[in-house]
Amino acid sequence: MNGELLAVLEHLEREKHIDRKILIEAIESSLLSASKKRLGKGENVTVKINGETGEIVVYAIFDVVKEVTNPQEEMTLSEAKTIDSKAKIGTKIYKEITPENFGRIAAQTAKQVIIQKIREAEREIVFNEFKDKIGEIITGIIRRTERNTVIVDIGRTEALLLPREQSQNENYINGFRMRFLILDVRNAARGPEIILSRTHPSLVQKLFELEVPEIAEGTVRIKAVSREAGFRTKIAVESSLEKVDSVGACVGLRGERVKNIVHELNGEKIDIVRYSDNISQFVENALSPAKVATIKLDKEHKSMVVLVEADQFSLAIGKKGQNARLTARLTGWHIDIKKKGEELLTTQYTDENDKLPTIPGIKPKIFETLIEAGYNTLHTLQTLDIESLKNLKGIGEKTAPQILESIQTYVRKEQSKTKLDSILAQKSKELQKE
Numbered sequence: 001m002n003g004e005l006l007a008v009l010e011h012l013e014r015e016k017h018i019d020r021k022i023l024i025e026a027i028e029s030s031l032l033s034a035s036k037k038r039l040g041k042g043e044n045v046t047v048k049i050n051g052e053t054g055e056i057v058v059y060a061i062f063d064v065v066k067e068v069t070n071p072q073e074e075m076t077l078s079e080a081k082t083i084d085s086k087a088k089i090g091t092k093i094y095k096e097i098t099p100e101n102f103g104r105i106a107a108q109t110a111k112q113v114i115i116q117k118i119r120e121a122e123r124e125i126v127f128n129e130f131k132d133k134i135g136e137i138i139t140g141i142i143r144r145t146e147r148n149t150v151i152v153d154i155g156r157t158e159a160l161l162l163p164r165e166q167s168q169n170e171n172y173i174n175g176f177r178m179r180f181l182i183l184d185v186r187n188a189a190r191g192p193e194i195i196l197s198r199t200h201p202s203l204v205q206k207l208f209e210l211e212v213p214e215i216a217e218g219t220v221r222i223k224a225v226s227r228e229a230g231f232r233t234k235i236a237v238e239s240s241l242e243k244v245d246s247v248g249a250c251v252g253l254r255g256e257r258v259k260n261i262v263h264e265l266n267g268e269k270i271d272i273v274r275y276s277d278n279i280s281q282f283v284e285n286a287l288s289p290a291k292v293a294t295i296k297l298d299k300e301h302k303s304m305v306v307l308v309e310a311d312q313f314s315l316a317i318g319k320k321g322q323n324a325r326l327t328a329r330l331t332g333w334h335i336d337i338k339k340k341g342e343e344l345l346t347t348q349y350t351d352e353n354d355k356l357p358t359i360p361g362i363k364p365k366i367f368e369t370l371i372e373a374g375y376n377t378l379h380t381l382q383t384l385d386i387e388s389l390k391n392l393k394g395i396g397e398k399t400a401p402q403i404l405e406s407i408q409t410y411v412r413k414e415q416s417k418t419k420l421d422s423i424l425a426q427k428s429k430e431l432q433k434e
Contacts, residue, residue, distance in 0.1 A: 006054040008114060018121045024049050026117055030109045031056065044073050046094070056106045059094040119191075126157045127192040130185045137206045140196070142176045152180065152196055159194035167198045168391070169230035170266050179264055181206060199229035204270070207261045208235065214249040221246075223275040226329035226374075230268055234286060234326045238275040247272050271326075279304075279333065286327040290316035293340045303334035313339050321383030325374030361406030369394050381407050 012018045031047040044061040062075040064087050075095075080087035087093055140152035140159060150161035150172045165183065166172065180196035181203040197203060205225050214220040220239050227233040239246035250272045251258050258270055276282040280295045283306065294307040308316045316337050317324050328335045359367075369392050375381050384407065389400035 008110075009054075012114065012118065018117060020051065023114065023117055024051055027110050027113045030113050031058075031106055045097075056098075057096055058098040060097045062093045062095060064089055064091050064093055123187075123191040126194075127185065127187050129156065130182065130192065130194050133182050134185055135202060135206075136182050137179050137203070137210065138182055138196075139177060139179050142172050142174050142178065144174060145172065152178075154180075154194065154196075157192070157194065159196050161196045161198065164393070165195070165197040165199050167230040167266065167268075169268070170198060179203075179207070199227075201225040201227040201233070204233050204235060204261070204265070207264060208250060211257050211260055212250050212252070214239075214244060214246075219244050220249050224330050224332075226326045228322060228326065230266070232269045232271065232322055232326060233265075234271045234273055234330045236273045236275040236282070236286070236330055247274050273330065279331065282331055283327060283333070283335065286330050287316050287323065287337075290323070292316070301334065302332065304336070306335055306337045307340040308337060310339050313337070317383060320385060320388055321375075324383070328374050359406055359410045361409075362403055365394065366399075366403060381411070 009020045009023055012023060013020045028047045028049055031049075032045065046059050046061060047056065048059065049056050061073075062080070063073060064077055064080045065074045066077070066089060068074045068076055075093060077087060077089055080091075080093045083093050083095055138154050138159075140154040143151045143153045143158065145151070148163045150166065152159045152161055159180070159182075161172070161180065172178075178198070180198060181200050182194060183197040183200060184193075184195040186193040186195070202225070204227060205222050208222060209215050212220065215222060215237075219241055220237055223236040223238055225233065225235045235250070237246040237250055239249070249257075258272065262268060262270055271286075271288075273282075273286045273288075276285060280297065283295060283304065284292045287306070290308060290312045292306055292308055293312075296305040296307070298304060306316070315323075318326075324335060324337050370381070373392050375384060384404060386400050386404060389395050389403055390397060395403065
């Protein structure tokens with residue numbers, strides 16, 4: 001046992017980087033508990049392991065006194081000197097009481113402790129390795145799916161791709177190799193949990209940093225990213241050098257750089273937008289290829305009305321309002337796109353937080369979800385459909401139709417009111433002329 005224990009301790013110290021002292025202390029603690037149960041002793045028992053020889057000994061601890069009143073914990077000086085010739089009154093004496101067949105108990109206990117410590121050490125190593133890598137990209141292999149959570153092999157351990165972090169247009173097939181963003185690292189009871197993402201906007205940003213040398217060097221900077229995972233991403237870039245074209249650098253020769261990223265994202269479309277400090281110009285760039293006629297700014301509320309020609313309206317809004325939403329997220333402004341010459345509903349605000357007006361039948365939390373998703377104006381709300389609502393957090397199949405009906409009812413009332421106000425205003429002008 002002694003030789004085997006030493007060999008195991010040396011191996012773990014060398015291969016697993018587990019301190020031998022920590023292992024010995026843990027084994028001693030477990031053996032102490034086992035020996036107390038076997039011997040029926042109290043607190044005056046200890047177990048010592050010789051780190052050089054591996055020998056395991058159980059000791060009873062006695063106080064050296066003139067007159068013994070408790071034989072279980074005390075002994076006379078004469079008795080003590082038979083064990084240690086240097087014993088004195090008031091000192092402690094360690095008397096060996098190692099039970100017979102204690103080696104078998106020690107072997108079993110040591111095995112259990114070592115297994116536990118190996119697990120703890122490996123968990124600690126994994127946690128320390130990945131805790132500082134949050135926000136970085138890692139390559140992993142799809143292993144299996146458990147309760148809609150995809151288990152990914154990332155080398156030293158397995159990571160989790162939760163349902164909410166999975167892209168809608170991707171199939172996670174066992175054995176496939178993919179790139180993921182490390183979203184979070186948690187030190188859970190069962191060990192470290194590494195949470196991955198395929199939907200976070202930072203995944204696209206990190207892919208560009210890997211693919212475009214000018215970004216890695218700092219010549220080209222990524223200013224903002226907005227994304228609807230699996231469908232479309234807008235990324236705003238600028239160059240610190242006039243001779244370097246930020247958009248061209250990201251596109252690459254014959255589009256190779258951006259094609260590689262699109263391929264990695266399973267065909268997701270990517271719009272590379274030239275950043276500008278002039279918000280009007282920035283919005284025009286972001287809405288391209290749609291052509292903007294006029295932009296009216298409300299700097300106080302960070303909102304704007306974008307006027308486009310009728311034939312550019314659908315292009316500016318995008319499919320199901322996607323282009324408008326992504327532009328709003330990219331720029332950080334509330335954007336209301338309207339056809340030039342047509343009177344449409346304008347964005348309305350009820351307080352300093354630029355919230356939409358209260359719509360009967362829609363709870364405040366649902367409003368927050370809609371705004372976070374880019375539906376921050378009455379006009380963008382009108383672009384919603386059932387499928388888009390179902391895909392939003394906290395909105396299911398039962399509530400989506402109710403929410404849509406509430407929005408449509410409110411919009412119809414507002415449109416009728418606007419139309420009536422327009423008619424009355426026109427009648428008032430006619431009466432004044434008369």
